[in-house]
Amino acid sequence: MTERKRFGDGVRQTCWYIRVDPNQPGPKKMNASDSEKNDLRRKIQDWAIRQGSVARDPQNWKALREAAVRYCRELGTIIPGGEIASSAPGVQADRSNQRLLEIATLGPDAALAELGSGLGGLTEQEAELRLREHGPNAIRQEKRPILVSELATRLRSPLNLLLLILATASFALDDRKTAVLIAVIVVLSNLLSLWQERRAKLEAEKLRALVKTTATVVRRATGTALPVSREIPLECLTPGDVIHLSAGDMVPADVRVLAAKDFFVNQAALTGESMPVEKFGSAQTAPAPLELKNLCFMATNVVSGSATAVVVQTGAGTYFGSIAGHLLGRRVLTSFDQGLNRFAMLMIRFMLVMVPLVFLLNGFTKGDWMEAFLFGVAVAVGLTPEILPMIVTINLAKGALAMSRKRVIVKQLSAIQNFGAMDILCTDKTGTLTQGRVVLERHLDLRGEESPRVLEFAFLSSHFQSGLKNLLDDAVLLHALDDGLPQTDGDWLKVDEIPFDFVRRRMSVVLEREPGRHRLVCKGAVEEMLAVCTHGDTEGERFDLDESHRRRLKESTAALNEEGFRVLAVAYKDIETPEISYDASAEKELALIGYVAFLDPPKDSAAAAIAELREHGVAIKILTGDNEIVTRKICHDVGLSMERVALGSAIEQLPDSELGHLLETTTVFAKLSPLQKARIIGLLQQRGHVVGFLGDGINDGPALKEADVGISVDGAVDVAKESADIILLEKNLEVLDDGVIEGRKVFGNIVKYLKMGASSNFGNMFSVVGASAFLPFLPMTPPQVLLNNLLYDLSQTTVATDDVDPEYLDRPRQWEIGHIARFMLCVGPVSSLFDYLTYFVLFSVFDAWSRPELFHTGWFVESLLSQTLIVHVIRTEKIPFLESRASLPLLVTTVAICCVGIWLPYSSLAANLGFTALPGGYWPVLFLILAGYIALTQTIKVWLNRKYRID
Numbered sequence: 028m029t030e031r032k033r034f035g036d037g038v039r040q041t042c043w044y045i046r047v048d049p050n051q052p053g054p055k056k057m058n059a060s061d062s063e064k065n066d067l068r069r070k071i072q073d074w075a076i077r078q079g080s081v082a083r084d085p086q087n088w089k090a091l092r093e094a095a096v097r098y099c100r101e102l103g104t105i106i107p108g109g110e111i112a113s114s115a116p117g118v119q120a121d122r123s124n125q126r127l128l129e130i131a132t133l134g135p136d137a138a139l140a141e142l143g144s145g146l147g148g149l150t151e152q153e154a155e156l157r158l159r160e161h162g163p164n165a166i167r168q169e170k171r172p173i174l175v176s177e178l179a180t181r182l183r184s185p186l187n188l189l190l191l192i193l194a195t196a197s198f199a200l201d202d203r204k205t206a207v208l209i210a211v212i213v214v215l216s217n218l219l220s221l222w223q224e225r226r227a228k229l230e231a232e233k234l235r236a237l238v239k240t241t242a243t244v245v246r247r248a249t250g251t252a253l254p255v256s257r258e259i260p261l262e263c264l265t266p267g268d269v270i271h272l273s274a275g276d277m278v279p280a281d282v283r284v285l286a287a288k289d290f291f292v293n294q295a296a297l298t299g300e301s302m303p304v305e306k307f308g309s310a311q312t313a314p315a316p317l318e319l320k321n322l323c324f325m326a327t328n329v330v331s332g333s334a335t336a337v338v339v340q341t342g343a344g345t346y347f348g349s350i351a352g353h354l355l356g357r358r359v360l361t362s363f364d365q366g367l368n369r370f371a372m373l374m375i376r377f378m379l380v381m382v383p384l385v386f387l388l389n390g391f392t393k394g395d396w397m398e399a400f401l402f403g404v405a406v407a408v409g410l411t412p413e414i415l416p417m418i419v420t421i422n423l424a425k426g427a428l429a430m431s432r433k434r435v436i437v438k439q440l441s442a443i444q445n446f447g448a449m450d451i452l453c454t455d456k457t458g459t460l461t462q463g464r465v466v467l468e469r470h471l472d473l474r475g476e477e478s479p480r481v482l483e484f485a486f487l488s489s490h491f492q493s494g495l496k497n498l499l500d501d502a503v504l505l506h507a508l509d510d511g512l513p514q515t516d517g518d519w520l521k522v523d524e525i526p527f528d529f530v531r532r533r534m535s536v537v538l539e540r541e542p543g544r545h546r547l548v549c550k551g552a553v554e555e556m557l558a559v560c561t562h563g564d565t566e567g568e569r570f571d572l573d574e575s576h577r578r579r580l581k582e583s584t585a586a587l588n589e590e591g592f593r594v595l596a597v598a599y600k601d602i603e604t605p606e607i608s609y610d611a612s613a614e615k616e617l618a619l620i621g622y623v624a625f626l627d628p629p630k631d632s633a634a635a636a637i638a639e640l641r642e643h644g645v646a647i648k649i650l651t652g653d654n655e656i657v658t659r660k661i662c663h664d665v666g667l668s669m670e671r672v673a674l675g676s677a678i679e680q681l682p683d684s685e686l687g688h689l690l691e692t693t694t695v696f697a698k699l700s701p702l703q704k705a706r707i708i709g710l711l712q713q714r715g716h717v718v719g720f721l722g723d724g725i726n727d728g729p730a731l732k733e734a735d736v737g738i739s740v741d742g743a744v745d746v747a748k749e750s751a752d753i754i755l756l757e758k759n760l761e762v763l764d765d766g767v768i769e770g771r772k773v774f775g776n777i778v779k780y781l782k783m784g785a786s787s788n789f790g791n792m793f794s795v796v797g798a799s800a801f802l803p804f805l806p807m808t809p810p811q812v813l814l815n816n817l818l819y820d821l822s823q824t825t826v827a828t829d830d831v832d833p834e835y836l837d838r839p840r841q842w843e844i845g846h847i848a849r850f851m852l853c854v855g856p857v858s859s860l861f862d863y864l865t866y867f868v869l870f871s872v873f874d875a876w877s878r879p880e881l882f883h884t885g886w887f888v889e890s891l892l893s894q895t896l897i898v899h900v901i902r903t904e905k906i907p908f909l910e911s912r913a914s915l916p917l918l919v920t921t922v923a924i925c926c927v928g929i930w931l932p933y934s935s936l937a938a939n940l941g942f943t944a945l946p947g948g949y950w951p952v953l954f955l956i957l958a959g960y961i962a963l964t965q966t967i968k969v970w971l972n973r974k975y976r977i978d
């Protein structure tokens with residue numbers, strides 16, 4: 028069966044259709060006609076073929092269905108039912124679609140008029156009014172739920188339901204004490220995690236708010252004032268605002284393009300289509316908004332070129348806003364999330380084996396099936412990792428907060444673990460290895476002499492370009508100012524621009540001084556410039572550029588490169604037959620006039636930072652678009668070994684397998700295109716590395732997305748910031764090293780908790796099954812099991828504050844469930860061993876056989892104390908207390924919970940809980956049992972670590 032047919036069938040099987048009437052207030056359900064269905068199927072098939080990812084995996088019905096829903100929504104008229112049949116966004120999406128379609132059919136001026144705006148933008152006052160009317164330009168923010176409703180949602184979780192059923196059952200069985208106790212436990216544990224998680228989330232939100240993206244808007248102070256363009260926060264945009272978009276920007280709202288120049292937009296966020304789409308300003312019609320070439324949508328980003336556009340819809344009214352909650356809000360699980368889920372599943376599987384077994388054992392041996400049932404349920408609760416999510420959230424949030432103090436902002440909490448696991452960091456060059464303060468040092472003509480004319484041409488190029496302004500352009504402008512060069516543009520008028528892109532590595536502006544005479548000024552990377560130059564021009568004297576000229580030029584620029592200069596060649600041509608607009612094909616037969624050289628000195632701190640990262644097990648690779656000679660020089664200066672430098676053109680030819688090998692041995696990659704950067708990262712990942720990428724340019728976007736941890740800086744272009752998981756407030760490798768360590772700490776603490784949870788659960792399983800089999804009464808009463816569980820949980824809440832041994836932080840830490848499992852299998856039975864020892868003592872010495880309360884109390888205390896104390900063995904590789912001590916809060920909770928455990932049997936609660944005072948002679952024995960347990964666990968831990976090198 029062809030993929031095409033399969034997909035069509037998938038849609039037919041999984042969707043039923045409804046039609047939404049835009050004039051109706053709610054979605055009106057009705058079956059679409061057969062011809063409509065067929066039409067839809069055909070369109071979806073065509074579309075699916077275009078969507079490589081879906082078509083490639085035709086087995087994946089869920090993905091197919093989602094894709095179909097997405098596409099149908101795009102079509103706007105018929106939508107597959109089920110998903111949105113009953114919800115407003117579907118209708119809203121349809122209304123906003125209608126509006127977009129309308130605006131698209133108008134010419135630029137009419138569109139502006141329709142939106143009550145003009146080329147000069149809105150006045151500040153008008154914008155303010157509209158902002159009040161339409162609300163801020165933000166997707167329906169996740170409202171913080173009210174405490175009560177959040178609590179209610181929590182109580183509906185299976186776990187809590189189980190507990191509540193247990194409470195009700197106890198109540199019905201006239202066991203009021205148990206019922207009350209369970210209720211208390213439910214409320215207490217839920218309130219605690221609610222409060223902790225809320226705090227953690229709040230802190231994470233505050234941190235995220237530190238990183239802001241802005242939009243360039245044109246507004247006027249008053250109706251008569253001149254329009255001024257300025258940066259404003261995205262939330263402040265409102266319909267009618269005129270904005271400028273250029274390469275690297277995120278599209279801030281749904282906008283209608285008024286004028287565009289080589290303007291390419293990546294709409295993958297909405298369509299999954301990774302090829303950029305060119306957008307124009309002219310009027311258009313199409314059946315669905317996403318097919319329109321004069322509209323740009325929120326959440327898409329500008330790949331190259333520039334445009335002026337007018338905002339049509341903002342916030343939740345945008346196309347993205349209307350579907351965000353449904354399709355785009357879904358988070359992809361990281362390997363960390365998956366690991367956690369696997370762990371939780373492991374625990375739940377235990378429970379599923381355990382509970383029926385315990386139920387049957389107690390039912391048959393004791394004959395009271397109701398009691399056996401209640402006990403089984405209590406054990407089930409005890410074995411459920413109910414505070415795992417809380418422990419994880421607190422740990423991550425704490426880590427994020429600690430990182431923020433080191434000026435590292437975590438956007439995606441679960442990236443923290445990847446951060447600690449990262450063993451290769453790929454980074455660009457500017458700003459990381461260099462100071463990022465680019466200064467124009469030379470402007471030389473072809474004879475190698477300083478030439479004001481070369482500077483003037485470079486200035487014109489930088490001054491008039493409106494695309495992606497970068498450090499090099501800034502440096503040209505600054506130098507020109509210092510040099511007293513025309514502060515104005517020498518009466519030149521801009522006719523057109525051929526924006527920079529990272530494949531051509533050059534850019535041009537077309538200017539006019541006398542009507543009808545156009546001049547194209549081009550600047551860019553030397554080799555790429557030589558490819559389009561046929562002439563040379565020294566102070567107005569034109570000559571053919573022959574091989575010897577080229578060679579000499581390459582030699583002299585290479586010499587500059589070797590001194591660490593970045594060089595851009597500058598060329599021009601006068602155009603005899605002017606055109607209205609120009610594209611990259613006009614960049615030919617240029618006359619080279621010289622070159623400008625920039626210096627961006629290496630960062631003093633880079634060498635030390637690289638060494639430190641390397642010491643912590645993170646290898647550095649440089650992925651740059653710049654040329655190899657400068658890169659080599661800079662790397663040399665910061666002490667980065669680079670026996671060989673691989674070039675983009677060379678790796679392009681290599682098949683994945685060969686490139687993979689090359690990657691292991693090469694540190695520096697130069698002249699890379701954005702996609703080559705991403706390819707390198709992908710291949711490193713395939714080879715089992717956890718890869719981070721640090722970059723700030725529009726050319727770094729794909730690599731940032733590909734990497735396990737995308738790292739960007741606050742000053743980066745929007746796309747880079749948007750694609751990154753982590754934002755550095757300073758572009759600095761040192762803060763990165765601190766962040767890595769923090770990430771490992773967080774992971775270390777989470778793993779501690781998992782190891783403890785797993786081994787104590789596994790141990791308890793043996794103990795409870797054993798005790799159930801041979802005891803004439805229940806091993807513990809259900810409320811006791813629950814209380815034990817609650818107290819243990821409480822003792823663990825401070826794990827996030829714990830310190831981690833420096834040895835643990837020394838190298839990348841990966842998520843290895845195997846280690847945890849092995850640990851559990853070895854240490855768990857040890858705890859059972861000592862439980863059995865306790866049983867033995869209780870029966871043989873203290874005659875507990877005839878006194879169930881004594882047995883219950885004795886085991887309760889032993890179980891609680893041993894679980895609480897063992898944290899201290901598991902948390903370190905070393906000898907607990909002597910060589911490595913826990914954090915104060917963890918010590919405090921340990922002591923406190925132990926004290927509660929010891930006090931309970933003597934307290935006034937004892938009778939209610941079914942405890943009895945323990946005989947004085949029990950305590951020394953218990954002390955010995957605990958000491959033995961700790962000692963044996965310690966020995967086994969050391970043995971395990973040696974044998975498997977677990978650490």
Ligand SMILES: Nc1ncnc2c1ncn2[C@@H]1O[C@H](COP(=O)(O)OP(=O)(O)OP(=O)(O)O)[C@@H](O)[C@H]1O
Pocket residue numbers: 454455456457497499500527532533534550551552553594595650651652653654724726
């Ligand atoms: N504004 C510009 N005008 C003309 N050419 C440019 C401009 N910016 C960059 N180039 C050319 O494109 C090449 C690649 O750009 P750039 O060096 O910024 O890449 P990169 O990968 O971001 O480098 P880095 O690793 O230093 O951040 C430059 O070496 C330069 O030759």
Ligand SMILES: [Mg+2]
Pocket residue numbers: 455456457723724
């Ligand atoms: Mg860069």
